[in-house]
Amino acid sequence: MNQFPTRPVRRAPQRLAVGTTLLAGLIAQAYAQTAAPAAPAQQLDAVVVTGIRASLESSANAKRNSVGFIDSISAEDMGKFPDSNIAESISRIPGVTLTREITGEGLQIQIRGLGTNFTRVLLNGAPVASASTGRVDSGSANREVDMDFLPGELFSSVTVVKSPTASMLEGGAAGIVNMRSARPFDRKGLRTAFTLTGTKNQQADKWGNRGSALVSNTWDNTFGVLAGVAWSTNKVKTTGFESIGWTNPNLLASQSSSATRNSTGGGNWTIPGTVPANAGNGLTTGTPINEAFLLAKNPGLTIDQIDNAIIPRLGRSMVAEGSRDRQNAILSLEARPNPSAHLFLDTIYGHKRNEFERSDINWVGRNGSSIPLNLQVDRSDCSNGCVVTKGTFANSQYFLEYRPYTEDTKFQSINPGAKLKITDAIGLDLQANVTRSDFHRQSPTVLLQTVLGSGITTQYDNTSGVPRLTATNTLTGATDILNTPSAFGWNGGRVNVQEEKRQVRTSGLRGAIDIDTDVVDIKFGGAYDNVSRRIQSLNNDNYWSNIVCGRNLNVFLPGPNTTNKNGCNGTGAAGSAAADYPGYGTGYTAGATTPLQYLGSAIPNAAVPGYLSANSRGFVALDWAKFAKDANYAAAHETAVPGTGGTNTGVNPGFFQEKVTSVFTEVNGEAKVFGNNLRYNAGMRYATTEQTFASLSSPADPRNATLADGGRFPTPVVESLTTTTYSNFLPSGSLAYNLRSDLLARASMSKTITRADPTSLRALTASFTDPSAQNGTLTNPDLKPYESKNTDLGLEWYTGREGYVALAWFKKSIQGFTATKTFNVPFSYLNQFNINWTNSLTRDQRTNLYKSAGLPVPTDLDALPSAAD
Numbered sequence: 001m002n003q004f005p006t007r008p009v010r011r012a013p014q015r016l017a018v019g020t021t022l023l024a025g026l027i028a029q030a031y032a033q034t035a036a037p038a039a040p041a042q043q044l045d046a047v048v049v050t051g052i053r054a055s056l057e058s059s060a061n062a063k064r065n066s067v068g069f070i071d072s073i074s075a076e077d078m079g080k081f082p083d084s085n086i087a088e089s090i091s092r093i094p095g096v097t098l099t100r101e102i103t104g105e106g107l108q109i110q111i112r113g114l115g116t117n118f119t120r121v122l123l124n125g126a127p128v129a130s131a132s133t134g135r136v137d138s139g140s141a142n143r144e145v146d147m148d149f150l151p152g153e154l155f156s157s158v159t160v161v162k163s164p165t166a167s168m169l170e171g172g173a174a175g176i177v178n179m180r181s182a183r184p185f186d187r188k189g190l191r192t193a194f195t196l197t198g199t200k201n202q203q204a205d206k207w208g209n210r211g212s213a214l215v216s217n218t219w220d221n222t223f224g225v226l227a228g229v230a231w232s233t234n235k236v237k238t239t240g241f242e243s244i245g246w247t248n249p250n251l252l253a254s255q256s257s258s259a260t261r262n263s264t265g266g267g268n269w270t271i272p273g274t275v276p277a278n279a280g281n282g283l284t285t286g287t288p289i290n291e292a293f294l295l296a297k298n299p300g301l302t303i304d305q306i307d308n309a310i311i312p313r314l315g316r317s318m319v320a321e322g323s324r325d326r327q328n329a330i331l332s333l334e335a336r337p338n339p340s341a342h343l344f345l346d347t348i349y350g351h352k353r354n355e356f357e358r359s360d361i362n363w364v365g366r367n368g369s370s371i372p373l374n375l376q377v378d379r380s381d382c383s384n385g386c387v388v389t390k391g392t393f394a395n396s397q398y399f400l401e402y403r404p405y406t407e408d409t410k411f412q413s414i415n416p417g418a419k420l421k422i423t424d425a426i427g428l429d430l431q432a433n434v435t436r437s438d439f440h441r442q443s444p445t446v447l448l449q450t451v452l453g454s455g456i457t458t459q460y461d462n463t464s465g466v467p468r469l470t471a472t473n474t475l476t477g478a479t480d481i482l483n484t485p486s487a488f489g490w491n492g493g494r495v496n497v498q499e500e501k502r503q504v505r506t507s508g509l510r511g512a513i514d515i516d517t518d519v520v521d522i523k524f525g526g527a528y529d530n531v532s533r534r535i536q537s538l539n540n541d542n543y544w545s546n547i548v549c550g551r552n553l554n555v556f557l558p559g560p561n562t563t564n565k566n567g568c569n570g571t572g573a574a575g576s577a578a579a580d581y582p583g584y585g586t587g588y589t590a591g592a593t594t595p596l597q598y599l600g601s602a603i604p605n606a607a608v609p610g611y612l613s614a615n616s617r618g619f620v621a622l623d624w625a626k627f628a629k630d631a632n633y634a635a636a637h638e639t640a641v642p643g644t645g646g647t648n649t650g651v652n653p654g655f656f657q658e659k660v661t662s663v664f665t666e667v668n669g670e671a672k673v674f675g676n677n678l679r680y681n682a683g684m685r686y687a688t689t690e691q692t693f694a695s696l697s698s699p700a701d702p703r704n705a706t707l708a709d710g711g712r713f714p715t716p717v718v719e720s721l722t723t724t725t726y727s728n729f730l731p732s733g734s735l736a737y738n739l740r741s742d743l744l745a746r747a748s749m750s751k752t753i754t755r756a757d758p759t760s761l762r763a764l765t766a767s768f769t770d771p772s773a774q775n776g777t778l779t780n781p782d783l784k785p786y787e788s789k790n791t792d793l794g795l796e797w798y799t800g801r802e803g804y805v806a807l808a809w810f811k812k813s814i815q816g817f818t819a820t821k822t823f824n825v826p827f828s829y830l831n832q833f834n835i836n837w838t839n840s841l842t843r844d845q846r847t848n849l850y851k852s853a854g855l856p857v858p859t860d861l862d863a864l865p866s867a868a869d
Helices: 052-065 086-090 291-297 303-308 541-549 605-611 624-630 633-638 702-706 827-833 843-852
Strands: 014-023 070-074 096-100 106-111 119-123 155-161 175-181 191-199 208-219 223-243 309-312 314-338 341-364 371-377 386-394 398-421 426-442 445-450 456-461 468-473 488-496 498-516 520-539 641-643 654-673 676-697 718-740 743-754 766-768 776-778 786-800 803-815
Touching: 052 070, 052 786, 052 803, 086 096, 086 106, 086 155, 106 119, 106 175, 191 223, 208 314, 291 303, 291 371, 303 309, 303 371, 309 314, 309 386, 488 541, 488 605, 541 633, 605 624, 624 633, 654 718
Parallel strands: 119 175
Antiparallel strands: 014 803, 070 155, 096 106, 155 175, 191 208, 208 223, 223 314, 314 341, 341 398, 371 386, 386 456, 398 426, 398 445, 426 498, 445 488, 456 468, 498 520, 520 641, 520 654, 654 676, 676 718, 718 743, 743 786, 766 776, 786 803
């Protein structure tokens, strides 16, 4: 077991940093000499400056006029916000960094070195949340916002607030980012803007493109409309090497006499007790692989070095290629019927579709049975672990893992608001928002393996920073074994139908009253925000396995024929079916109890090489279109149902809702101190948070116990809801003092929060994400928000127009960091928490637990292994 989020340690680490900003503009002044009396000058109503210089000047003025620490970016004109998406543009601001997609495109932002979940992202002043999951093939489920579906062309400004005020929404311990979409009165009159750009990923075979079209008009300075679309089509390809963890061998007692044998953990790789058949490399079948053998075959190493030396748990070369397409639309209405009223309605729509094919060729380290020969390690003292730098591994095995990813994300936002001047001294600001975002990922898996004991040997070299693997067959002399279709088959492989759906909804209302007295400006108001997220894991592994193989690849199904010889792993004759309801060819429909005749495998083992071909990348490629058609993947996809198990990216399903009610009061003012101007802001925010989260379980259906030959009704999913409530006082204060007209000093102190990861907040639950159920996660519903006490000091020199030089120092004292602790414990450890951990196990995991415990797999897998087992 591992990954137990614990109660926060209240002694906080401190984050210290010094940031500088340099933006210098050289301003030339023109002087003219007059030779004759000049004609009378014509009086102009206004001088309008546009272009990049005007944009920089606008950003510099926004920074200069603020009381606290902010930075901003403004569009130089409608549709001319820099960069391909809004995240790329924000990264131009000092102290902001990006996390990137595997294609290199900016995805999420972080401020001042804290994680992406510590940044609060607002759209037109309202909270925004996306249902997407971060990078392709990832399962991000925290509070970060994927911003690659928001094109820069549809925005007019972005402000990054590093020292908050009481009137700002809480939740960003690192800072707050407010994105302001384009509106018609940003540029008055009739305006149009069109862009079209070609794009080329260096490794991709095809060109992509992106563009936008916007039209805006205002009438009589009282009403305006802006509408536009933007799109992007990127063709991408990424290659690389990955190590999915690292592992040392799990030595048998005969293989090490050391008192510290297997003391450093890991141990996912077991060296056989005797040389198996067809190991090659001159090894004799049946020879004991004991301590003497290992020392003799690995000269210069001690048994402790062999014991503690690590290799990749799964070492794999990967190729991911496909397209990332995005379509967006914006409609903004703005009305200013009189100088005292400003009304607006902003709507944004976004659709992002990723279509990738990902192929990996994996050297099996975990659960493998390679025999190490001529190992070299990186250090002599391996008591705390060491790394294998070179070696030969006989009896190796590889598997091809193919996953086509189709990810659809949709986003819609409606944001009405009004700013009203009730009297000369009293203003009212009202705003509402509703957003919805939906995500659906299809990521079926086809896993094909080489035959264990077929003479494959791996030459491993980890001396140049990236491990290099060379596979040969020492029995046949073949050197291109990984690019040979006939080398692969089911051989213990599998197929999976694991899909994920997410629905995120936000709604809220904010209001503030601003009272401008002659001495100070007083603002008070409140906000209510409701955010909910539901994650569903849809699984149909058994159903598809029954189609493809006639028998499940990983589960010994109940019934008269439990040897699994009719499926992808065997060559036996067809017999009666035994499978899950409502599997194709299983003999059961709607709970019927009379078996039909077994219909056979859609793709038997002997047919597998016909779906593979050699490829220039160095390992075989799968013809997915042909495989999906013959394997009837469409039927498996269409009948997938929600379950309690995690997705193939490790995300656990469930429901989460967060309701936040907050009130604030804030004072702004200015005064003369020593003849210079001092501006100040001080306030207090009080927020009450109510969190509701659901834990999922799948109680056994008692009707299944009465069905003959293993017929099975679908297992229901039951939600158990838990609600917690807490409140926070969040004071803040800032000063901005002009040392002289062009030199400004700032100081700010505040308290901010970031709420805990929703995936860790469910009622105490155990979940398991790996097929063997060897690694699990415990949640902790008592986690409280991170609290940060912030101090900011700064000095800014404004050189004129758009130029300035800024120096900032900040300190964050953060409390509430969760610590993920890892324990190696028996399942009986969970009993003290009254956790029904068996409900978290899939049928595959239940079977593998029986196998790893050396127990016979029962005919009814609802008879779960006990903690004692």
